[in-house]
Ligand code: SF4
């Protein structure tokens with residue numbers, strides 16, 4: 078049965094009957110492509126190298142899903158650092174809002190790993206093996222197995238395996254990943270399945286799904302309508318200059334000026350998401366600037382000024398001036414400065430969590446000299462990445478005496494320790510069976526904290 082055809086505009090990656098519309102974009106050489114290549118290959122080198130870089134003995138960037146720790150250039154955040162993680166998340170979100178308000182989808186077109194790998198690694202291999210867009214369309218239509226296409230998929234599979242390992246290195250670390258890869262899958266079935274699953278997803282994405290990831294799977298593209306304003310940087314077609322468009326030979330018998338657009342469709346042929354930028358700003362536009370390079374080349378050929386398609390803003394396209402200062406470009410930096418300040422303040426704050434715990438076993442004993450010895454249990458969480466040496470002293474309690482099995486305690490980075498302490502106080506100092514003492518906990522790097530501990534003693538010792 079023939080499916081019903083859509084009566085309204087459908088996504089550029091679909092035909093009207095809902096089947097996939099394969100896009101085989103031409104490559105337009107030009108200044109923006111050159112710039113994107115420099116940025117793209119530099120980013121690929123960074124993506125590959127960063128998992129091996131260590132800062133302060135820790136990976137420069139690692140979101141360790143097994144230990145639930147995030148390492149960012151020497152700083153370590155644990156899942157329990159709720160407020161720090163929340164502030165870090167807020168910084169990222171507000172930065173994304175600000176960058177998008179100012180520069181539109183520059184991230185998508187220039188720096189997103191999806192675009193960078195697809196446009197600078199996978200598509201060049203496809204062009205090399207399968208030729209021009211028209212040759213690829215012929216291959217699409219041909220029946221049977223074709224050697225060049227098989228070779229392409231084999232190379233894609235190998236590349237996907239490498240990229241899956243690079244990707245996972247940011248979540249499990251290179252050492253653990255090396256074990257997964259080098260040791261027999263039977264010894265690490267979970268690790269092997271993870272690598273194989275991610276590699277299969279990458280192959281599916283870069284080989285088949287492609288621009289649909291940006292169109293239907295990535296939430297960032299869908300948020301553009303709220304993240305952009307009319308002054309944000311976009312790639313746009315200057316309708317006032319380009320229209321009325323028309324082919325040079327059969328040009329319009331129109332009264333008045335003709336536009337600069339010669340309706341050559343070069344801008345459409347190069348678009349990796351298959352849209353026509355002349356129809357205005359569209360959700361599918363990833364800001365790759367290929368249509369600018371294509372149209373600039375056409376303008377050069379017909380001796381017209383460049384930038385019929387160019388970086389602009391919606392207001393600028395309507396002849397209004399550019400304005401850097403708008404509500405959101407003032408609000409976001411203020412918000413970002415506030416959240417970043419809070420984050421830095423919280424980061425430089427306490428490096429150790431001190432918790433008073435409930436005593437276990439006999440909570441007090443009476444000593445031969447009549448003093449009451451009570452238990453005080455203190456738990457230390459060393460939240461730094463290095464070993465710290467802690468000492469505990471009584472604070473402002475001249476009638477009390479602290480007894481500890483050792484003078485200092487070494488607590489490794491990221492570890493906890495509960496200290497067994499005994500405090501001797503006169504029986505007469507208990508009020509309704511309780512006595513509060515202050516203990517000063519300090520480490521060898523400047524951390525110090527006073528905690529109050531309630532000692533439990535003889536109930537009858539009420540003055
Ligand atoms: S490349 Fe330029 S001239 Fe050609 S159709 Fe697109 S906008 Fe018009």
Ligand code: SF4
Nearest residue numbers: 348362363365366368
């Ligand atoms: S419209 Fe232009 S900038 Fe947008 S995705 Fe297509 S080629 Fe890239």
